[in-house]
Every structure is written in structure tokens, then in C-alpha cells.
Amino acid sequence: MAQERTASRRIMVVFGTRPEAIKLFPVIAALKEADGLEPVVLVTGQHREMLDQVLEIAGLVPDHDLALMQPGQSLDEISARLLTGIGGVLDAEKPDMVIVQGDTATAMCGALAAYYRKIPVAHVEAGLRSGNIYHPWPEEANRKIIGSFADLHFAPTDTAANALRREAVADDRILVTGNTVIDALHWVTAQLADNPSRAGVIAPVEARFAGKRIIGVTTHRRENFGSGMDDIAHAIRDLAARDDVAIIFPVHLNPQVRAAMLPILGGLDNVALLEPLDYLNFTRLLQIAELMLTDSGGVQEEAPALGKPVLVMRDTTERPEGVAAGTAMLVGTDRTTIVTQASRLLDDAAAYAAMAQAHNPFGDGQSSARICAAITEWFSVNGASQPD
Numbered sequence: 001m002a003q004e005r006t007a008s009r010r011i012m013v014v015f016g017t018r019p020e021a022i023k024l025f026p027v028i029a030a031l032k033e034a035d036g037l038e039p040v041v042l043v044t045g046q047h048r049e050m051l052d053q054v055l056e057i058a059g060l061v062p063d064h065d066l067a068l069m070q071p072g073q074s075l076d077e078i079s080a081r082l083l084t085g086i087g088g089v090l091d092a093e094k095p096d097m098v099i100v101q102g103d104t105a106t107a108m109c110g111a112l113a114a115y116y117r118k119i120p121v122a123h124v125e126a127g128l129r130s131g132n133i134y135h136p137w138p139e140e141a142n143r144k145i146i147g148s149f150a151d152l153h154f155a156p157t158d159t160a161a162n163a164l165r166r167e168a169v170a171d172d173r174i175l176v177t178g179n180t181v182i183d184a185l186h187w188v189t190a191q192l193a194d195n196p197s198r199a200g201v202i203a204p205v206e207a208r209f210a211g212k213r214i215i216g217v218t219t220h221r222r223e224n225f226g227s228g229m230d231d232i233a234h235a236i237r238d239l240a241a242r243d244d245v246a247i248i249f250p251v252h253l254n255p256q257v258r259a260a261m262l263p264i265l266g267g268l269d270n271v272a273l274l275e276p277l278d279y280l281n282f283t284r285l286l287q288i289a290e291l292m293l294t295d296s297g298g299v300q301e302e303a304p305a306l307g308k309p310v311l312v313m314r315d316t317t318e319r320p321e322g323v324a325a326g327t328a329m330l331v332g333t334d335r336t337t338i339v340t341q342a343s344r345l346l347d348d349a350a351a352y353a354a355m356a357q358a359h360n361p362f363g364d365g366q367s368s369a370r371i372c373a374a375i376t377e378w379f380s381v382n383g384a385s386q387p388d
Helices: 018-033 048-058 075-093 105-116 139-147 158-166 180-194 203-208 227-240 255-265 279-288 298-305 320-325 335-347 349-356 367-382
Strands: 009-015 037-043 097-101 121-124 152-155 174-176 213-218 245-250 271-274 291-294 310-312 328-330
Touching (some): 009 075, 018 037, 018 298, 048 279, 097 367, 152 158, 152 367, 203 271, 203 279, 213 279, 227 291, 245 255, 255 271, 298 320, 310 320
Parallel strands (some): 245 271, 310 328
């Protein structure tokens, strides 16, 4: 005889990378506080070291850890292992709903495994579109796949919600929540205010560069591998030639990123090439930086919340709200363009103020609460029924 379910709906939260963990730990915390909802946490270990940093900071112990990270695995290899690994956990746990976030292989395979079992899927950060399935690659295709069958679409902005409507997603399945990364950022900045020593990794670098104008850098996008990464590295070296500037660059663990950056930037006195920072230390970098150079999606949302301009080293962005609001600017990977636009912000106070003081369109820190309320409402309407 099958064991009866408790009154709580069991919500499996699936993630495997550092950005996913950052954007989902506030959702997990809100699920724990919500009446009638019980989170079950599954991590895939897609980005092992960087993922573990966030789990430790957030005090999260996963219920399931697939530990799927292997060096040099191809996209099809990791996708196959994700799909079967997540599927096995779903078969054992039989959750009432699966939550995925964003556009990673883990998110796509988690949603697809749930869909194969007719388990409802909720997509956090839904509706982001660049309009080009190869920029960013493969993320643009991943999020379109998830969007084709998700039951709940938690769009961070009106722009994202409208993109879903253009793809014929019904209005009653879309909720504009803001982005959960702002929830996470509020939590972390409060932690740093209470105990600044928690950013102990960045502290000696901050002291070393006292009196300098800090430029923070992150880069890791696959579509920039090759000549794009080389151009980014040379642009950073050009900016480091300024006497008033210092560069703090947590270098991604991907070997192709390191092979491009370390030979060109290693050994420069005013360039600190760091191992990937945990979220507390990275937030401190955002606080002390004058501006950010990045090809990351999350930084486009986080930095404006702290009043820091963002130069996006990509040709397209699925976050056009930041560009429209004036908090971010697309500069691509062209060496001259990066240097010119960064120098303009450093030398033109009015241009800097226009970006630094622009309204951040990405949220108010209450996104996770809205998500939990919407899930509760969904179950009140749909009960335990599977999707048609």
C-alpha cells in the first residue's frame, strides 16, 4: 500500500552552478518558511568548487548531490548524465513540482526530466531572450526549451514577461516577480555589514590597491572563447597601464579562460588575478569597484543594485532592461571599444553619474516571497493533478 502524502507539497529545487545557487537559495529559504510547502534540494555539481562556496555561505545541505562534474566533458555528455541522474532522483522522490532557474544545462535537463514524468515545472528567471540562439550559447536555446513546457514562468521584468507572451505563453502562467539575485544581494550585504571579516579573501587585495580606482572583471562565456577572450585580455592590459587604476579579476576555472588571461595579465603590479570568489567576497568586490567589465548575466543585475556601471563584453544581452535603463552598455569584445568606453567612464564624471544613478530595473528583494505565494496559489487551483 502506497504511503500517503503529508499535507505539504514537496517542491524539488534543482541546480548545479554557482549563479543558480545564488539565485535559488533565497527561494529555498522562502519555501522553508511557507505554510504547506517543503523544499527538497537536488544539486548536480555542474560547477563543483564554485557551487560549494555558495552552499556553505547559505548554510544549505542538499538532499541529493549527483556530483556530475568531470573535466573536459562535452555538452552532450553532461546533458545525458544530467538527464538520467536527475530522472532517477525524480523517480525516487516523486515531488509535486520541480523548480529550475535560468538557462544552464542543469536547468534544461531538470525541466525536461520533470516534463517526461508530467511533474509541473516552475521556471525562475523566465522569459530572458537575446533573439539569437548562438548568443549566449547554449543558454539561449536552453531557456527557450524550458519555456516551451514550463507550467509557471517567473519573469524578472515586464520585458521578460512580454517575450513569453510573444511565444504564446498564457497570461495566467506568467508572474513578474523581480529577480531573486536582488534578494540574495540584500541578504549578503547585510551579512557583510554585520561582519566585514567574512570578506577576508578580498580584504588584502583591497588594502594593496588603496587609493586606486578599482575595475572588477569577470568573463567566462563560451561564445567569447578564442579571439574574443584574447581581445578582452589585451583590453584589460591596456586599462591597467593607467596609473590611477587597479584591476581585480576572479578568473573562471575553465581552462580556456585561464589560457587566454594568465599569459597576458600575469605579473602586472596593478592586476590581481584571483581564484573564483565566494559570494560574500564577490559582493565586496562589487561594493569597492568603480565599474564592472563582464560577460556574465548576473553581474548585469547585481552591480546596478549597488550603483556600479556595467560594460557588457558581449554583442547581445538577454537583459536589455539594463541597457534601456542606462545601467549597462554593450561593448562586445573589441579591444578598442572596451578601452574607450571604460576610459570614458573613468574620465567623464557626468557619463559615470548617468549610469551609476540610473534606476535598477531588476527587483526590490521580495521576489522569493512572490514566487512562494504563486506556487501556493497554483496548488490551490490545480490540486495534485498532473498537467494535461
